[in-house]
Amino acid sequence: MSEHHHDHDHDHSELSETELRVRALETILTEKGYVEPAALDAIIQAYETRIGPHNGARVVAKAWTDPAFKQALLEDGSKAIGTLGHVSRVGDHLVVLENTPVRHNMVVCTLCSCYPWEMLGLPPVWYKAAPYRSRAVKDPRGVLADFDVTLPKDMEIRVWDSTAETRFLVLPMRPEGTEGWSEEQLAELVTRDSMIGTGFAKTPGAPS
Amino acid sequence: MNGVHDMGGMDGFGKVEAEPNEPVFHAEWESRVLAMVRAMGAAGAFNIDTSRFYRETIPPHVYLSSSYYKKWFLGLEEMLIEKGYLTRDEVAAGHAMQPAKALKHGKLALADVERTMVRGKFARPAPALAKFNIGDRVRAKNIHPATHTRLPRYVRGHVGVIELNHGCHVFPDSAAMELGENPQWLYTVVFEGSDLWGADGDPTSKVSIDAFEPYLDPA
Numbered sequence: 196m197s198e199h200h201h202d203h204d205h206d207h208s209e210l211s212e213t214e215l216r217v218r219a220l221e222t223i224l225t226e227k228g229y230v231e232p233a234a235l236d237a238i239i240q241a242y243e244t245r246i247g248p249h250n251g252a253r254v255v256a257k258a259w260t261d262p263a264f265k266q267a268l269l270e271d272g273s274k275a276i277g278t279l280g281h282v283s284r285v286g287d288h289l290v291v292l293e294n295t296p297v298r299h300n301m302v303v304c305t306l307c308s309c310y311p312w313e314m315l316g317l318p319p320v321w322y323k324a325a326p327y328r329s330r331a332v333k334d335p336r337g338v339l340a341d342f343d344v345t346l347p348k349d350m351e352i353r354v355w356d357s358t359a360e361t362r363f364l365v366l367p368m369r370p371e372g373t374e375g376w377s378e379e380q381l382a383e384l385v386t387r388d389s390m391i392g393t394g395f396a397k398t399p400g401a402p403s
Numbered sequence: 404m405n406g407v408h409d410m411g412g413m414d415g416f417g418k419v420e421a422e423p424n425e426p427v428f429h430a431e432w433e434s435r436v437l438a439m440v441r442a443m444g445a446a447g448a449f450n451i452d453t454s455r456f457y458r459e460t461i462p463p464h465v466y467l468s469s470s471y472y473k474k475w476f477l478g479l480e481e482m483l484i485e486k487g488y489l490t491r492d493e494v495a496a497g498h499a500m501q502p503a504k505a506l507k508h509g510k511l512a513l514a515d516v517e518r519t520m521v522r523g524k525f526a527r528p529a530p531a532l533a534k535f536n537i538g539d540r541v542r543a544k545n546i547h548p549a550t551h552t553r554l555p556r557y558v559r560g561h562v563g564v565i566e567l568n569h570g571c572h573v574f575p576d577s578a579a580m581e582l583g584e585n586p587q588w589l590y591t592v593v594f595e596g597s598d599l600w601g602a603d604g605d606p607t608s609k610v611s612i613d614a615f616e617p618y619l620d621p622a
Contacts, residue, residue, distance in 0.1 A: 222497060
């Protein structure tokens with residue numbers, strides 16, 4: 196957090212201490228036979244290489260081009276995504292929230308950091324940090340302003356606080372000027388933030 | 404518990420600052436912490452609700468000044484000590500000194516990693532009929548348990564409307580304390596922003612939580 200920049204030297208030494216403590220814990224867990232380091236490596240590799248916002252982007256692009264899929268997705272997100280073999284497997288109770296010209300959806304977890312990992316990968320730091328978690332439910336337009344996002348004044352804004360094991364994925368509006376685009380082309384326009392509800396999908400030709 | 408983790412509606416934390424091109428991890432140790440939590444959870448050393456409760460019990464000043472993965476580390480270490488998987492002496496020494504405690508599901512093997520990449524299942528058979536229907540008005544109870552709960556403070560005492568019924572799920576308030584799964588109906592309940600925040604709220608905003616039936620009274 197920026198207000199802590201003056202503590203930089205302190206943070207740095209604390210980081211080293213943390214690193215030592217983490218290594219010690221892994222050593223103990225390994226020696227006691229609780230974890231297999233190769234399994235830990237594989238978990239990390241999955242999040243670094245395979246599981247990320249591109250998974251959600253494919254789902255969104257398909258919903259933009261296939262009305263039957265979109266309807267199925269809005270009815271039961273987990274079930275509909277389960278029919279797409281090429282996308283990362285998804286757990287139960289994924290709820291897909293459609294943004295429309297009259298309603299903008301935005302997702303937060305005020306109590307911790309619940310996030311649709313299988314669709315978006317690991318959450319960014321800001322999603323897990325106090326400024327977003329505290330303000331999203333009270334001042335959603337102020338939070339959106341921090342992302343340079345402005346909504347029409349009378350648009351309904353709906354904030355979904357992820358307080359249980361349901362997970363939420365925003366289906367952003369399809370940008371104009373993309374008629375006839377393929378799913379692959381459209382997926383390139385779908386940003387992570389647009390699927391959290393703190394951004395829009397990219398507009399063709401606009402600087403990103 | 405009424406801890407600092409329950410942040411909804413608090414002021415003073417400043418602007419949301421997104422980091423452009425943020426890496427998946429900011430240091431290698433963060434990735435090891437994530438993987439240890441996932442592996443020990445899959446091995447049955449703890450359930451997800453217990454792990455959340457241990458993060459919530461980190462002292463407030465430490466919670467607020469620690470990074471996300473630092474909190475995960477602190478919660479993990481303390482939980483494993485308290486559940487008898489390690490001792491404080493072992494942590495101080497940095498090596499195993501005591502025999503291992505059996506893991507409920509056994510060590511997570513490399514071959515089983517793929518299975519853990521999908522979230523666990525939390526739906527359970529219903530022990531009773533649902534008390535509420537879609538469209539019902541409900542009041543979030545004014546409860547303040549000192550233990551784990553998923554009812555945020557900012558909705559307590561407020562009236563909302565049932566919008567979705569997600570079926571019966573493991574009840575975190577019970578599971579976190581290792582008192583069994585105690586399945587309960589889970590609903591999405593929608594509140595008007597102006598009801599939650601009064602004149603300081605945005606009249607175009609609505610906020611929903613997912614609330615377990617024991618959190619709700621008819622209104």
